[in-house]
Amino acid sequence: MNGRLDRAEIVIVGNGIAGITAALEARRLAPEKRIVVITSQLHPPIHTPALKQFACARLEREQLLVHPAGIERQQRIHVITSRVEEIQAQSQYLLLSGNRPFHYGKLLLATGSVPQGLPETLPGxxxxxxxxxxxxRDYLDLRRRLPTVQExxxxxxxxxxxxxxxxxxYWGIRTHWLLRGEYPLSRQLDAQGGALVRETLHRAGAIIHQGIEVVDIVGRIGVVVGVITNQRKMIPCQLVLVCTGSRPAIELSERCSMPLCRQHGILVDDLLRTNVPNIFAAGDVAAIRDPQTNRYAPRAQWYAAGEQGRIxxxxxxxxPDLTRPPLGVSWHATHLGELSLLIAGNPHLQYPGIETLTDASQGGYRRLALFEDRLIGYLSLGxxxxxxxxxxxxIEEGHSVRPILKALLKGDVDAHHYFARLQAPPVQALPLINSQPERQRLPITGKLALTPEQLPLLAGSSPTGPSPKVPAGSSAYSHHTLWSYLEQKERP
Structure with missing residues (x-):
């Protein structure tokens, strides 16, 4: 190998927030191990939620860095800029670009996500x-173009x-917003919440086109000059920005010599283990089980990726004795213009026995899903x-919320006072979820229901070989899902 580094006890593919957090945590816990991060990205990890602030010129590039420049070298973390072509899992090595083999002891796939983009057949x-x-790089390009854009x-x-x-x-640009449906965020909001977001942006000055799709992009001498919609209308513009979502970057997992189980991402257990020994996945590429519905999906949020990196x-x-408790129910908080959005649990879950309450006062909107006085989903927009x-x-501890139901609906609940009355520790001092079965406060306990596709991964065995055993008492294997419980309750 001509003196080149060709092996490490710990290898991480990807240097986003999940990858770099995992590398730093591993270094803290294992100061003697060699740690290598392999990435095709040409810059250090950045705070991606802050890119919108960067686009508004409220932050400069240096302020986007997650950690001070050079922290990898300071922490003796080797960074190799290369593309990983395939994984040879039986022999535990990667094949990098240039046909370069690289051996690993344990491997973390933190390859993140890729944009959905436009349909490949769309002209222009x-x-x-x-x-x-x-x-x-997309936002750097955007910043350079903004001064010349009128529409x-x-x-x-x-x-x-x-x-x-x-x-x-913010930049004073005449902006057309094309919505395929009647309201935005249709996967997160119901019609009432979506209408509130739509009207807020309309008041801010956006020209909103509902039920519209682009069928052609028009250019002149190689430069965009407008789009044509499915209503045969041309909208002139000098800039088209595509924000159609993202998907897990699973391409590398498809080039593994031992098949990795995938379902909306790479399937992992609560300790982020895949079905292939010594291979883990974290961040946007990892499909994690929702403890309420038993469905697997990525937690594509910054906070969740950081938590997964630490695990x-x-x-x-x-x-494994120092891993944090399981991630628990999903949650997401962000700002949508002047509105703040919070979604925790499953506020849209509908099934006999689930009660849904809504409130549209104070210029906002709240939606609660309750099961036997316990909160299982919460949406707040305002x-x-x-x-x-x-x-x-x-949601995770399963306390009755009847005493604070009105405050929850109004969005002004004092959680510190409520938990103090329960003689519980402060919110910040508690883990996300308690993994000890005798103290577990999730709504339902019992035997975990699995689909045939999930059995090889979660039962600790697979056609390709055994996976590591799950520690006794792990909540991923000891609590029932709410969905399964309700289905059984409906049976005669």
């Missing part, structure tokens, strides 16, 4: 001025699209944002 998508916003089109209906519309309005770091360092981690804890 490669004209200059058509940008898919996803990474730093722009934003395609997409999610939170990313909302933030992009607000960025353009993965402990596992890579052979310190100018007041409740304590998101406190709401998450309310």
């Amino acid at each position: 998508q490669h004209f200059d001025g058509v940008l898919t916003l996803h990474r730093l 722009a089109v934003v395609i997409g209906g999610g939170a990313h699209a909302v933030e992009t519309v607000m960025t353009l309005l 993965a770091g402990a596992m890579l360092a052979d310190r 100018h007041i944002q409740p304590d998101s981690l406190a709401i998450k804890r309310l």
Whole structure:
């Protein structure tokens, strides 16, 4: 190998927030191990949620860095800039670009996500001025173009699209927002909540086109000059910004010699282990089980990726005893212009026995899902944002929320006072979820229900070989799902 580094006890593919957090945690717990991060990214890890602030010129590039420059060298973490072509799991080595083998003891896949983009068959998508916003280089390109743009089109209906519309309005650009449906964030909000977001952006100055899709992008001498919609209308513009969501970057997992189980991402257990020995996954690429519905999906949020990085770091360092408790129910908090959005648990879950309450006072909107006086889902949209981690804890510990139901509906619940009355420790001092079965406060306990596809992964065995045993008492294997419980309750 001509003196080149060709092996390490710990190898991490990807240097986003999950990858770098795992590397630093592993270094803290295993100071003697060699740690290598392999990435094709040409810059250090950045704080991706802050890119919208960067687009508004409120932050400069240096302020986007997650850690001070050079922290990898300071912590003796080797960074190799290369592309991983395949994984030879039986022999435990990667094949890098240039046909370079690299051996690993434990491997973490933290490859993140890739943008959905536009349909490949859409004409004109490669004209200059058509940008898919996803990474730093896309926002650098956007910043350079903004001074010359008078009119722009934003395609997409999610939170990313909302933030992009607000960025353009901030720069005084006439902005057309194209929505495929009647309201934005249709996967997170119901019609009432979506209408509130739509009207907020309309008042801010956005020109909103509902039920519209782009069928052609028009250019002149290679530069975009407008889009044509499915209603045969042309919208002139100098910039088209594509914010159509992202998907897990699972391409490397498809080139593994031992098949990795995938379902909306790479399937992992609560300790982020895949079905292949010594291979872990974390961040946007990892599909994690929702303890309420038993469905697997990525937790594509910054906070969740950081938490997964810490769990993965402990596992890579052979310190499962120091892993944090399971991630618990999903939650997401963000700002949509002047509105704050919080979603915790499953506020849209509908089934006999689940009670749904809504409130649209104080210029906002709240939606609660209750099961036998216990909160199982919460949505808050408005100018007041409740304590998101406190709401998450309310769902996971299963306390009756009847005493604070009115405050929850109004969005002004005092969680600290409520937990103090329960003689519980402060919210910040509690783990996300208690993994000890005798103290577990999730709503339902019992035997975990698994689909045939999930059995090889979660039962600790697979056609390709055994997976590590799960520690006794792990909540991933000891609590029933609410969905399964309700189904059984309906049986005669």
